[in-house]
């Protein structure tokens with residue numbers, strides 16, 4: 001990666017923590033940043049302290065009534081909302097608004113030209129909808145940042161390679177022709193549990209001039225995944241002529257991910273990082289002549305991708321990836337469960353595997369919700 005780089009982070013991100021038993025644990029963010037430090041990547045980055053997104057900024061994507069509800073729930077109001085994917089937690093609004101604020105800062109840094117690349121390792125909460133939480137996501141920081149950039153006059157291309165469909169981000173911009181949402185994700189039925197892989201949307205028929213979905217069948221491995229990526233992403237992004245590239249680099253396509261069933265390895269990341277880098281170079285100048293720019297954020301590590309580019313340029317593995325060495329019991333797979341990973345610090349797979357093991361806390365069934373489950377899908 002060339003040009004100045006900003007990392008938006010401090011330990012206050014760790015407040016986004018649903019519960020002890022919950023699969024999305026914030027320590028994965030800290031582990032990722034520590035790994036960046038050990039690898040020397042932070043020597044090249046400006047460290048920026050995150051700030052809270054304001055209500056007005058959240059309202060770019062979310063209903064203010066929903067924001068107020070999240071605030072009340074996080075401050076102890078027992079309004080009957082609970083859900084095993086999105087349990088209420090203390091200071092839920094503040095913790096969520098901090099992640100959205102971090103992604104906004106990344107957007108501001110890139111927009112202003114202070115950074116050419118900016119990264120929020122806690123971001124990527126792409127399932128949150130206008131008026132409800134979903135899939136471990138309370139506020140959709142991806143959509144908030146994209147919406148803010150759009151307000152500044154940008155054409156924004158959002159490329160989401162997380163294993164789950166970026167449904168919340170898609171929903172936020174379905175009517176917006178100047179924000180491209182392009183998602184590659186698993187989409188398949190799971191007969192053993194009787195429902196689709198979360199969130200179940202994102203079929204290829206969900207398409208438009210600024211909407212692209214690339215669904216993968218279960219057990220897709222490196223080569224077909226990369227082939228589809230190469231067949232779709234560069235051409236569609238270039239055709240859109242974006243001024244900002246916003247990438248969601250979730251690496252839960254990995255074969256060790258306990259909550260998804262693709263079979264990719266860390267070897268997809270060097271070529272993905274290279275493609276994103278090439279696309280960043282091709283960005284159109286926005287009105288006002290600001291420099292071309294790329295915004296990287298959440299659910300993975302642009303820095304990790306860059307490190308992978310430099311360290312591991314080996315081609316993708318040939319043939320199917322090996323079977324996952326350990327399966328969680330079915331009881332541990334909550335419907336709609338979503339386990340996000342931070343970046344692939346790829347050194348032949350070992351580092352990424354270590355991070356994944358480190359965050360594998362979803363070892364059993366969720367505890368009963370601490371609050372009544374009526375209205376379960378909201379917050």
Ligand SMILES: [Zn+2]
Nearest residue numbers: 162163164252
């Ligand atoms: Zn995911």
